Amino acid sequence: MNVLKPHQQSTVFTLLELNKSQREIHRITGIDRKTIRRYTAIFAARATASANSPIPATIGLDPSDQTPPLPRPPAFQAAPAETHSFDFARSLCEPHRKWIEEQVRLQRNAQAIYQDLVDEFSFAASYESVKRFVRALRHIDPAQFDRLDFLPGE
Structure with missing residues (x-):
C-alpha cells in the first residue's frame, strides 16, 4: 500500500x-483522487473518533496511527510438521530423501524426479519444492585454486 x-x-x-x-x-497537490478518497476516509474516521474522545485529536500528523492490513492467511494448510530445534522450515521432500539422492546420482533432472514422485508416491507438494531440494543436493563446493603471489614482471 502506498x-x-x-x-x-x-x-x-x-x-x-x-x-x-x-x-x-x-488540482492543488497533484495527488491522485483515489488516494485523496482514501485519506478522506481516514480523516472522517479520525474526526468521528475525536468527537467521542475528550482528548483533542491531532489529525494527519502521525502516520504511525494507521494500522497496517492484516497478513494474508496461507493458501492451504499443510500437514503439521514435526517440531525441530532449528528455525528453518523442513522440506516436504525430506521423507523421500534417499530416493531423490539416488535419482540425482543417476543425473536425472528435477522435473523428472518430481513427476516420478507424484506418480509413485502421490507427492502433494509443488515442483518448486523439489527443485529447491535437488539444487541443495547438487550443491558442490567450488574447485580449489592456488593464489599466485609474485610481483608484476617476475
Whole structure:
C-alpha cells in the first residue's frame, strides 16, 4: 500500500479541514483522487473518533496511527510438521530423501524426479519444492585454486 509522505498527508488533511473537494485537492497537490478518497476516509474516521474522545485529536500528523492490513492467511494448510530445534522450515521432500539422492546420482533432472514422485508416491507438494531440494543436493563446493603471489614482471 502506498503511503503519502507526512508533509503531503498534512497538506491533504489541512485542505479537507477547509472543506475543499477532492478535485480541488487533486488540482492543488497533484495527488491522485483515489488516494485523496482514501485519506478522506481516514480523516472522517479520525474526526468521528475525536468527537467521542475528550482528548483533542491531532489529525494527519502521525502516520504511525494507521494500522497496517492484516497478513494474508496461507493458501492451504499443510500437514503439521514435526517440531525441530532449528528455525528453518523442513522440506516436504525430506521423507523421500534417499530416493531423490539416488535419482540425482543417476543425473536425472528435477522435473523428472518430481513427476516420478507424484506418480509413485502421490507427492502433494509443488515442483518448486523439489527443485529447491535437488539444487541443495547438487550443491558442490567450488574447485580449489592456488593464489599466485609474485610481483608484476617476475
